[in-house]
Amino acid sequence: MIKLVVLDLDNVIIDGEAIDEIGKLMGVEDKIINLTKRAMEGEIDFKESLEERVKLLKGARIDDIKKLAQTLPLMEGAKETIKYLKGKGCKVATITGSFDLIADIIGEKLNLDYIICNKLHHKNGLLTGEVSGPLVEKTKYDILKELLEEEGFSFDECVAVGDGANDISMLESAKLGIAFNAKPIVKEKADIIVEEKNLKCIIPFIEELEESNNITLEEALDKKSEYEDKLSATLKERDELNNKAKEKKELRDELNNKAKEALGLAIKFRDKRNEINKMVEENKRLRDETNKKIRELKWSPFRRKRLKLEKEIRKIDKIIETQVLDMKKENELVNRANDLRKELAKIKEDEKTMAESLELKKLSEKYHENVVKLSNEAQEYHEKMLEQFQKTDEIRAQADEAHNEFVKFMKLASKKHEESKKIMEEIKQVNKQIKAIKSKMGEIEAAKTHKREIIERKKAEEIYKLFKDGKKLTKDELLLLQRYKIV
Incomplete structure (x- = not known):
């Protein structure tokens, strides 16, 4: 039966470190928090850490500390748990490296049976930076041992709960050591780990420990076998889920690679399309420039008029050459011929422009053909690009589905792993039960043997008296006397 439950104060009974909160009053919380953390993780000696931290508190007002104690939050469930334990007849104690100015107020509030803590020295209402007390020189194991002896209890009738490195000694010695939201080094040593x-x-x-005290060795061995079977099945399920997760991960990675390839092709087709579209735009520009030049050309396509002018010029030239004309008439004909030649030259210039226009038109048509051809080619690459983008989306959807399956199986595997850890904790507890039962059985057997030896010795002494009176001894009686070295 559990008769004593010992709780650490900081981070177990209260939700926080009291000394860190006092440090805030003095503006040295960062230094104190660092020292506290290192001490609780076992990096530095607890006594050294404690003395260094208390020095930093020199000058703090004790009234402020007492007010602080009234406001420190209790750990969730602390009040109910202590009430429950006391209701079952258990003594509840706190063995803490914290200080009287805090612990006494918390202990009184919760009606603790024992408050074993250190004392902060003060003068004129201010801390001196000095500390003394049982937890300065002694370990929590030492204090617990003294408390058990005082109450007449054994370690097997005690449960200890703590979170820091200085709690390890009492957790290891108690019948049940519980690491409560503890540092890794503490979890390694505890029987039970509580993370909430x-x-x-x-x-x-x-409660389970109380029930286990009434269990027989056969029941404990059966229970262990049951847990081992359950553990084996759970580990098998976990491994199967891990394998499924691995398969889904490989599928996801394969699909992601395919999606990457499809996306690469889509980008390649897009770049090719854009390249061709640039060529389309260039040919459009050249076509439009050519058409503009065509529109800017001015010409008169009057071929008949050109022939008529040429005929009239020849006629005038013939008159001038073959007929005798007066000066006035000849000048008129010459001027007329010159005017006609000018008009003819203009017509010939228009014909040249027209020829140039036709060449430009051919060039424009060529550019237009290029535009149509390249646009069709660009459209083909555009469609290929869309096809690859669609393929990429489809593959990504498959990859996402595979990833979701991977995550699902990983979560299930993780859940099974946590279950296996709990089962291993159960096996650990059963092993402790088996060890305790065997130890108890050994004690019982030793007691029986001792009692049997007393009876046999007494019988041997009686036989020896009879022997001295002349009784003849049997072989068994003689062996009995020899066993107890009477003869």
Whole structure:
């Protein structure tokens, strides 16, 4: 039966470190928090850490500290758990490296049976930076041992709960050591690990321990076998889920690679399309420039008029050459011929422009053909691009589905792993039960043997008296006397 439950104060009964909160009053919380952390993780000696931290508190007002104690939050479930334990007839104690100015107020509030803590020295209402007390020189194991002896209890009738390195000694010595939201070094040494910040979580383990005290060796071995079978099945399920997760991961990675390839092709087709579209735009520009030049050309396509002018010029030239004309008439004909030649030259210039226009038109048509051809080619690459983008989306959807399956199986595997850890904790507890039962059986057997030896010795002494009176001894009687070295 559990008769004593010992709780650490900081981070177990209260939700926080009291000394860190006092440090805030003095503006040295960062230094104190660092020292506290290192001490709780076992990096530095607890005594050294404690003295260094208390020095930093020199000058703090004790009234402020007492007010602080009234406001420190209790750990969730602390009040209910302590009430439950006391209701079952358990003594509840705190063995803490914290200080009287805090612990006494918290202990009184919760009606603790024992408050074993250190003392902060003060003068004129101010801390001197000095500390003394049982937890300065001694370990929590030492204090617990003294408390058990005082109450007449054994370690097997005690449960200890803590979170820091200085709690390890009492956790290891108690019948049940519970690491409560503890540092890694503490978890390695504890029988039970509680990760939830609710002190009521320790109750089921204490109840289970109470129940286990009435279990027989055969029942304990059966229970262990049952847990081992359950563990084997759970680990098998976990491994199967991990394998499924691995398969889904490989599928996801394969699909992602395919999606990457499809996306690469889509980008390649897009770049090719854009390149061709640039060529389309260039040919459009050249076509439009050519058409503009065509529009700017001015010409008169009057071929008949050109022939008529040429005929009239020849006629005038012949008159001038073959007829005798007066000066006035000849000048008129010459001027007329010159005017006609000018008009003819203009017509010939128009014909040249027209020829140039036709060449430009051919060039424009060529550019237009290029535009149509390249546009069709660009459209083909555009469609190929869309096809690859669609393919990429489809593959990505498959990859996402595979990833979701991977995550699902990983979560299930993780859940099974956590289950296996709990089962291993159960096996650990059963092993402790088996060890305790065997130890108890050994004690019982030793007691029986001792009692049997007393009876046999007494019988041997009686036989020896009879022997001295002349009784003849049997072989068994003689062996009995020899066993107890009477003869």
